[in-house]
Amino acid sequence: MRESNSIFFVIFLIIAISIVFQLKFGDxxxxxxxxxxxSLIVASFFLSFFELLVLVFLGIFFLNWxxxxxxxxxxxxVLPALSFWGRRIFPGKAWFGGIGFLALGxxxxxxxxxxxxxxxxxxxxxxxxxxxWQILGSFAGNFIFGVLFGVLVFYILGYFYGKKxxxx
Amino acid sequence: MRKKNWxxxxxxxxxxxxxxxxxxxxxxxxxxxxRDFGDPxxxxxxxxxxxxxxxxxxELAQFQDIKSQLPDYKEGGVVAMVYASYPFNLxxxxxxxxxxxxxxxxEGVVIAKEEVLLGRVEKVFxxxxxxxxxxxxxxxxxxxxGKNGIEGLLVGGVKPKxxxxxxxxxxxxxxxxxxxxxxxxxxxxxxxxxxxxLSKDKLFQEVELGLGYDLSKVRTxxxxxxxxxxxxxx
Numbered sequence: 565m566r567e568s569n570s571i572f573f574v575i576f577l578i579i580a581i582s583i584v585f586q587l588k589f590g591d592x593x594x595x596x597x598x599x600x601x602x603s604l605i606v607a608s609f610f611l612s613f614f615e616l617l618v619l620v621f622l623g624i625f626f627l628n629w630x631x632x633x634x635x636x637x638x639x640x641x642v643l644p645a646l647s648f649w650g651r652r653i654f655p656g657k658a659w660f661g662g663i664g665f666l667a668l669g670x671x672x673x674x675x676x677x678x679x680x681x682x683x684x685x686x687x688x689x690x691x692x693x694x695x696x697w698q699i700l701g702s703f704a705g706n707f708i709f710g711v712l713f714g715v716l717v718f719y720i721l722g723y724f725y726g727k728k729x730x731x732x
Numbered sequence: 733m734r735k736k737n738w739x740x741x742x743x744x745x746x747x748x749x750x751x752x753x754x755x756x757x758x759x760x761x762x763x764x765x766x767r768d769f770g771d772p773x774x775x776x777x778x779x780x781x782x783x784x785x786x787x788x789x790x791e792l793a794q795f796q797d798i799k800s801q802l803p804d805y806k807e808g809g810v811v812a813m814v815y816a817s818y819p820f821n822l823x824x825x826x827x828x829x830x831x832x833x834x835x836x837x838x839e840g841v842v843i844a845k846e847e848v849l850l851g852r853v854e855k856v857f858x859x860x861x862x863x864x865x866x867x868x869x870x871x872x873x874x875x876x877x878g879k880n881g882i883e884g885l886l887v888g889g890v891k892p893k894x895x896x897x898x899x900x901x902x903x904x905x906x907x908x909x910x911x912x913x914x915x916x917x918x919x920x921x922x923x924x925x926x927x928x929x930l931s932k933d934k935l936f937q938e939v940e941l942g943l944g945y946d947l948s949k950v951r952t953x954x955x956x957x958x959x960x961x962x963x964x965x966x
Contacts, residue, residue, distance in 0.1 A: 583765075584765055586819055587762060587765060587819055588765070598820060614737050614740040614741065614744070615740060617740070617744050618740050618743045618744055618747070621743075621744055621747035621748060621751065622747060624747070624751055625747050625750055625751055625758045626758055626761065626762050626765070627819045627820075628751060628755060628758060629759075629815075629816040629817060629818050629819060629825070629827050629862075630755075630816075630825075630827055630855070630857075630860070630862055631755050631857045631858075631860055632752075632857070633752075636820055637751075673820075677820055677823075678823070698869070698889050698890060698891065699869065702890070
């Protein structure tokens with residue numbers, strides 16, 4: 565099997581496992597973890613644009629929980645694409661860029677998807693403190709777990725398939 | 733264009749078609765993916781038993797608190813199955829398999845196991861609808877605790893809580909918390925008291941709630957359309 569095909573199938577497997585994990589165990593702690601998004605951002609460093617799009621739509625197909633298009637699904641499409649083009653615009657150490665885009669991706673996803681719950685907690689009913697702590701706890705947990713998971717996947721893929729044109 | 737890219741484009745087209753025109757294929761596949769395999773006793777569902785227990789406790793508290801008979805608010809309710817739930821961070825939404833065509837209307841009250849309040853209808857589509865559950869950060873409603881009917885404000889979230897509970901009352905751990913909001917039938921179980929603390933400003937008590945059941949395992953619900961307006965008409 566050619567290397568480009570082999571990495572696609574490896575990443576396909578990682579995304580598939582991430583989907584099952586997010587759906588089945590994602591809310592074990594009460595908070596969902598966005599590990600599919602994290603895997604897709606990592607994938608954007610290793611795949612061609614079309615390969616990445618296939619996996620993005622695979623993720624949307626399984627994670628979409630309502631008819632039609634939602635802001636969550638648009639973010640799901642845009643953030644890995646942003647990472648894909650971003651790494652070309654801002655070259656440098658791949659692992660450093662990887663962490664940067666992972667952190668940015670998780671942050672932007674929270675900002676777009678959870679802006680309304682945050683707004684409600686902040687000004688909706690005057691119970692700013694306790695609700696906001698819950699949200700910050702969720703964000704911090706997701707952020708740390710997401711970046712660590714992403715770095716692990718990034719490192720494994722980089723070790724086996726690190727492209728020569730990137731400075732690792 | 734290379735042959736490989738054509739194959740990838742074909743795959744993308746298939747996924748986009750399914751997502752936009754046949755999303756139920758995804759929901760069904762997803763429910764198979766997350767099904768509990770190897771459950772030795774599927775007939776005895778612990779989650780169901782806990783739900784039933786919650787509802788019995790709520791019923792008991794109702795009879796201790798109010799003596800009069802309640803109107804039959806369940807008449808005309810729509811039974812729906814749970815399709816999928818929100819897979820991301822803070823919101824807690826659930827997709828049901830009934831929509832406009834089945835008679836579901838926005839703001840309908842969603843209950844499970846006869847007497848347990850799950851949430852309310854947020855969006856209605858042709859054959860599906862989305863409910864916002866009591867675990868959603870945006871949820872706020874009036875509720876009461878136990879046989880003495882201690883009042884509080886239910887604030888949704890990963891750890892739902894009852895705020896604005898008077899400092900002068902004694903709240904017992906394990907007491908049932910039930911709905912007391914004009915927008916819902918009175919006395920629907922919500923959860924039970926887990927812990928009791930003073931609020932940050934020390935003016936009220938704050939009660940942390942335990943649902944006692946796994947919301948992700950609820951499969952069937954009853955939707956009561958326009959509960960409030962029906963009730964006012966009686």
